[in-house]
Amino acid sequence: MKDTEIRKLENVKITDSFWRSRMDVIRDEVIPYQWEALNDRIPDAPASHAMENFKIAAGESTGEFYGFVFQDSDVAKWLEATAYSLETDPNPDLEKTADEVIDLIGRAQQKNGYLNTFFSVKEPDGKWSNLRDQHEMYCAGHMIEAAVAYYQVTGKRKLLDIMCRFVDHIDSVFGKEENKIRGYDGHQEIELALVKLYQVTGNERYLSLSKLFIDERGQQPHFFDLEKEARHDDKKFWWDDAEFGPYSYHQAHLPVRQQKEAVGHAVRAMYMYTAMADLAKETGDESLKEATETLWENVTQKQMYITGGVGSQVWGEAFSFDYDLPNDTCYTETCASIGLVFWANRMLNLEKNSKYADVMERALYNGTISGMDLSGKKFFYVNPLEVHPKSSEKRHDKGHVKPIRQKWYSCACCPPNLARLIASIGRYIYSVNQNEVFVHLYMGNESELNIDGQNVQLVQETNYPWDGQVKITLSPEKSSEFTTAVRIPGWCQGAVLKVNGEFIEVNTCLKNGYAYLTRLWEKGDEIEIHFPMPVEKIRSNPNVRENAGKVALQRGPVVYCLEEVDNGVNLPSITLPQNSKLQATFEENLLDGVCVVTAHAEQVDETAWNGELYKPIERRTKPISIKAVPYFSWCNREPGEMLVWITEK
Amino acid sequence: MKDTEIRKLENVKITDSFWRSRMDVIRDEVIPYQWEALNDRIPDAPASHAMENFKIAAGESTGEFYGFVFQDSDVAKWLEATAYSLETDPNPDLEKTADEVIDLIGRAQQKNGYLNTFFSVKEPDGKWSNLRDQHEMYCAGHMIEAAVAYYQVTGKRKLLDIMCRFVDHIDSVFGKEENKIRGYDGHQEIELALVKLYQVTGNERYLSLSKLFIDERGQQPHFFDLEKEARHDDKKFWWDDAEFGPYSYHQAHLPVRQQKEAVGHAVRAMYMYTAMADLAKETGDESLKEATETLWENVTQKQMYITGGVGSQVWGEAFSFDYDLPNDTCYTETCASIGLVFWANRMLNLEKNSKYADVMERALYNGTISGMDLSGKKFFYVNPLEVHPKSSEKRHDKGHVKPIRQKWYSCACCPPNLARLIASIGRYIYSVNQNEVFVHLYMGNESELNIDGQNVQLVQETNYPWDGQVKITLSPEKSSEFTTAVRIPGWCQGAVLKVNGEFIEVNTCLKNGYAYLTRLWEKGDEIEIHFPMPVEKIRSNPNVRENAGKVALQRGPVVYCLEEVDNGVNLPSITLPQNSKLQATFEENLLDGVCVVTAHAEQVDETAWNGELYKPIERRTKPISIKAVPYFSWCNREPGEMLVWITEK
Known part of the structure; x- marks a missing residue:
């Protein structure tokens, strides 16, 4: 029995006030802003050069390639988000711009189908020599996703054809045959994109290629070692997990079916697990399905924050280990939560089980949209569950935890990823x-x-x-x-x-x-x-050391947090009595309208202290009222401390 | 009124069982082991090459300098510890060995008095060109301390004369005069050593030189900038505090009298504050006295762990900011606590106030001696207050927190520093x-x-x-x-x-x-x-975020901790009821005889959890008995978790 999943959404019109306003922000702010950014027209912002790179590759401009190796993917993500936006909000001018971008991409494509401006402009001899680090297929994957979306929405095949030609070329270079490279990309993405390409074209070679990349991953002799040797690179790879070795960073430490725990870079992991679920569905591969289920249980029952955030450490933007969920040093990248939504969506394709939709909903209402401010102008890459601005400023190990959202970064992964997710939210209902x-x-x-x-x-x-x-x-x-x-x-x-x-x-x-x-x-x-929606006090599994004795407030799918602007400084000194009544109130004029949670609580009484650092004193508290706001909405007012897990008395 | 402080201890004989056994370990294990290490005779240990460097410098061996720029200081610290040991435990063979080392040092000294094997062997043209990084005077300082100690104990002047010649040379190179370098060392140490040299020789030039280094520090134009420019170095210094800039790493961001907060590398800070107190005492400089008092209040009332540990972060092995005292990511280097003992001792010279001796005692019974195992064979450099071995293994930001003591490191600062402290403990009574x-x-x-x-x-x-x-x-x-x-x-x-x-x-x-x-x-x-010694439940100032709702157990000067070997895994899930009775019992056969603390406590009942990560469940606990051991004695049995600050219910 084959599902006809909802892959095109001309027939889902979002009328929801919560999501519609976010879609409007994506349409009115994020997509236009990104377009300006891609064209280096934002004063004071780091140069993107992404459009310029394509022009140079097309021979229509001179100059050097500039940017990350994965700079092309910014254009791809913009195109994909634009496609979804055109689906819900037709806009002939925007579509014309997109068509022109696609034309340019076509002119930048090499005769043999190859398409990547970093390599065609800057390192023409370096193609396919360092899959581990260079994101060549990662960029291809994003452009394939854009092509599929643009075709689905507009019916226009041009980008689809461009990408089919590129994939045909990739297919001629990679494979198990002796004259081909038996490898895969360091940053998974093309695997899930190829499944989409297969789904719209029906071309089984694309499915096979995706399967090849997934099946080869982590096999021995190790492809990353072989290509390293071939390029005479003797540098030790910078990541080396004590348990799983260096290539666990790319989830390539073991064949994927043998992987039981999420390890390494969280976004790569999410994209890979998504592709594994896709392939399990499309090919009926039971061993792959079991592997995704095992990994799902690991991630969602042992390595996921209550916000749907994943990635417990900044080092490698990565998973760490089971139940290691520190609130103030996590990475919990916006993109990783978005990846979790993708994965959950694919698990639902495999099995209609609400545990998948529960996690999808958790990420959607918390750890993804927290990445963007209400105006769509500032973004978090890292979505911590506890913030103390001075620690972020002064402690090197918390430097990645920004106390305020930033403008467009030079590495612009999260904002356009959020744009494509929110613009296509209708596909997940x-x-x-x-x-x-x-x-x-x-x-x-x-x-x-x-x-x-x-x-x-x-x-x-x-x-x-x-x-x-x-x-x-x-x-x-x-x-x-x-x-x-x-x-x-x-x-x-x-x-x-x-x-x-x-x-x-x-x-x-x-x-x-x-x-x-x-x-x-x-x-x-x-x-x-x-659905009754009392405010719940949620506890963590006792193995989560960081949350011992603490509770988080949740109402419906929304996780709450305390902010300094409502509750003063020193949020960890607040304790919530076990019997405290939690009151939910909708505040129309707060944060574009949110339900807040108020309660009577206690705070350590500082007046008993005269500047001493340590003393044997009885615990003395004073009563206070606390007010919690939805986690996703934090940092839209005065910046300051923030805290999700509250000490319970 | 001038104190005759106790600077020579032939007349203090330690009979104490607690300290005498540690002195024996230093005499029988640490000093002999270090001697073997300095001579590269320890199998499987990283090479020291320290003695060999002196032989090469003396022209008695061929080969290259090997080791850190401060490798010479290992020999100095060994000599100093050896001197103190000879004071309490005369040993003609050991004294003969020390005499031979001193003879070699004399032969390695250059004609003009210069003495530093790194520069005389490896970079003869680089002398005094990079005071910021190269530890040239740091090494000199340790050798001066050794010379003073050896002279005080044995009456032999040879090393003292060698170092006087070197200091005379330094005095000819550094000064405010136009033809001299108006600078100071990046790693403070010589400042306090010069005061000692002045005290035994009565030569006021040594005192003046120390004062010069202290007075010049942090003045503008900045010496580190000037010497950087002179050597055409345009690299940005790796440390850059958001508030105090790069040279706060060396406490050279401001003139010392303007410094109000401890910043930067903790050991350097301690050595500098010690010298400041020395100089305030010797010169009657009130502004310097006030500065040390201000810094003392800052360190001990806002930046010191309950163990007497200082240095809240691994980045720069440094202070971070007021009340930032994380238990599981601190640096709290053994050497920094030792430095705190030195400083406290000098503050007592300035003023007989028990607040100084209290801190000295706190560091002595906790954060210094925790650096060594009971057998004197293994050492902690980092002395955390909370350890979870898997976190240390898997999390990059806790990689510096070792769950077990290590053998002699290649950077061998802490073990010989402990050796000289413990061997001279009688001088602090x-x-x-x-x-x-x-x-x-x-x-x-x-x-x-x-x-x-x-x-x-x-x-x-x-x-x-x-x-x-x-x-x-x-x-x-x-x-x-x-x-x-x-x-x-x-x-x-x-x-x-x-x-x-x-x-x-x-x-x-x-x-x-x-x-x-x-x-x-x-x-x-x-x-x-x-002195009544009930077990006390100590609380932290409410501004210490990490200890909110937690207590530490202390009895007399001894801080306690929970270890996994006594209390099972998941120590953070233990809660101590407010009314729980704390029982102290001396256990003769445990850890060479320690007083333990036992109590009834509670632990989260895991049976209510079936593998879920989050759920709205009432708090359920089970009764347990806990046993706390002295913090200094942790990790002398089976390795595992450790915790000082216990959640209170």
Whole structure:
């Protein structure tokens, strides 16, 4: 049984106030700003040179290549985000600009199909000589994703054809045959992109190539050693995990099916696991499916922050080890949380289990969108769970934890990645499997889905995540029997479900976290769901050393934090009594409208101290009121301390 | 009024079981082992080459200089420790070896007095060209200290004369005169050494030279910039504090009298502050005295660990900022705590105030001796207050926190520094100020001190630090009036004082933490002191974020810790109820005999968790018994987790 997953979204129109405003910001701020950045028209910003590199490669400008080896991918990500934006918000001027960029890319492509401005301009003799470090296929992968999206949205094949030619060239260079390179890229990305390319073209060679890269990874003799030897490089690789060796940085320390723990660079890991799930789905490879499931359990049950952040250390922007989740030195890159959303989405393709959608939702409402300020002008790459500005300023080991969002970086990975995620958020709400439609996410939208051969209109109305009331109105063209499976979030106790006003006992139709409603659906049938949303005090597994004795506040899918602007300095000195009542209130004028959590708490009484550093004194506290705001919204007012995990008394 | 401080200790004989056993270890293990190491006779140990460098410099061996620029200082520290050891434990063979080393040093000295094997062998043209980095005067300083100690102990002048010649040479090169270099060393050490040299020789030029180095430090135009320019070095210095700039690493960011906060490399800071106190004392410079007092308050009230450790970060082995005292990422180098002891000792010379002796005692019983295992064969450079071995293995930002002591390092600073401290511990017990004798430390000893012109025998009997009972028997040659001022430790409440069995109300004679007993002392007079030693729960100032809600256990001067070997894994999940009774018991057969602390506590009950990472679950604990051991003794059994600051419930 093959799913027809939702891959194109002309028929999902987001009406949700929460997400629509973010999509508007992407459309109105991020995409135009990035376009200016790519063309070096932002005063005081580090030069991008990305468009200029393509012009030089096309022979239309002179000068030197400038930027990172992966500079091309910035253009790709812009194109992909632009495609999604055009899908929801048609804009002929923007489309024209995109077409021109694509034309330029075409002119920059070499005769044999090769396309990478760093190598064609700067190191023409260095092609395919250092896959480990040089991101050659990583750039290709992003451009493939852009090509697929642009084709899906506009129907225009030009970039798709360009990238097919490039992939054909790659396919002629890489393979198990003797005259080919039996290798793979140091930064996974092309693997998942090739699956997309296969899905739109039907060309099985693209699927095979993806499978080759995944299957070869981590085999012995090790490709990174072989290519290193071939280029007479005797430098020790800078990363060397005590347990898994240097190539665990690239998740290439073991064949992928033998990997049981997430290790190394978190974004690479996410992209690889996504591709593994894709391939497991497309090829029916059970061993690959099992490997992704094992890795999923490891990541989400042992190495994920409550915000959906992953990557516990700045060194290598990487995973560290099970239950090592420090709040103030984590990396938790925005891109890694975005990658987790991709992966969760693919796991849902493999199996309809709400545990995947729960994590997807957790990342979406917390650790991804925290990467951008409300205006779409500043970005976090690192999304810490505890911030003390002076520590960030003065401690070298916390230098990566910025206390305020930064403008566009020279390494511009996270902002455009957020842009493409948010612009395509509609693709993550539903999936259709023949005569079953799954509702994974709750957000206002008006959609038309093809279920079992006929168009069904679905209208979701909700004030989620601030309110657990959801109404879904279904209107099939004609009355017909199919299943609507609505997700009961893992955070929710006592969900109430009604169809056309009639109570349905959730337990009687619950399977893997979805309530399966199978019936003859008629035009205007209404599903009403009420998800009770008390503020919950969440604890960590006792093995998480950093959170011992602490709780985090969560309401619905939204994780909360304390900010200095609301609660004063020295947030760690606040304790929350076990019996303290947690009050949720919607504040329309705060942070574009958020639900805040208030409570009575205690804070160490400093008046008992006269400047001493240590003394045997009884614990003395004073009562205070605390106010917590959604984690994603922190640092949109006065900068200062921030804290997610609060000490409980 | 000029103190005759105790600078030579032939008359202080340590009988204390706690310290005597450590001195034996230094004599029997550390000094012989280091001698073998200096001569490259330890299999599997990194080569030292230190003796060989002197032979090459003396023209008695061929080959290249090998080692750090400060390799010579290893020989100096060995000689200094050897001197102190000879003082308490005469050993003709060892003295002969030391004499031979001194002869060799003499032959390695250049005609003009210059002495540094790195420069005379490897970079003869580089002398005095990079004071900032090259440790030229640092090495000289250690050799001066060795020369002074060896002269004091043996009466032999040879090394003293060698070093006087070298200092005379340095004096001809450095100074405010136009033809001289107006500079100072990047690593302070010679400043305090020159004061010692002045004290034994009476040569005021040595005092002036020390004062020059201290006074010039941090002046503008900046010497490090000038010498950098002179050697055409345009590299940015690697350290750059956001607030105080690059030269705060060397405490040269401001003239020393303007420095209010401890910054930069902690050992350098300690050595400089020590010299500042020395100079303030010797020259009566009030501005220098005030500066040291300000810095003392800053370090001990805002930047010192409860163990007497200083240096909160590995980056630069340095201070960070006020109240930043992370337990699991600190540097707290053994040498820095030793430096704190030196500084405290000099502050006591300036003012008899128990706050100085309290810190000295804190460092002595905790953060210094934790640097060595009980057998004297393994050493910590970093003395963390919380250790999780897997974090040390897998996290780059905790890689410096070793979970087990290491054998002799290639950079061998800490072991010989500990050796010289412990071998000379008797010098820290008393000081005499005309007709006043001050008892700063409590340990068993039999001493003969010159008080107001006559010999007074003092015998201390105590089982300190395990027991707060101290008996001091005084026997002046003839009955005479003088003051015996005994320190009432800051940790002690309710000290009971008796002279010849008669109670003395402590408050009636207490001044700056010392009980002044002025009377006609007769042969055999007995002072008995009882310091109650309950186990105390110590809290940190609320500004110490890392210790919020936590307590440390301390009994007398000894800080305690939990070890995995006694308490199982996951020490942070243990909570100590506020009303829990803390029981102290001496265990003769544990760790060479220590007092342990036991208590009923609680630990998070893991059985309520089925592998989930986050859930809204009530806090559930199980009762456990905990056992804490002295911090200094940790890691002498099975390696594992360690924790000083325990969460309080």
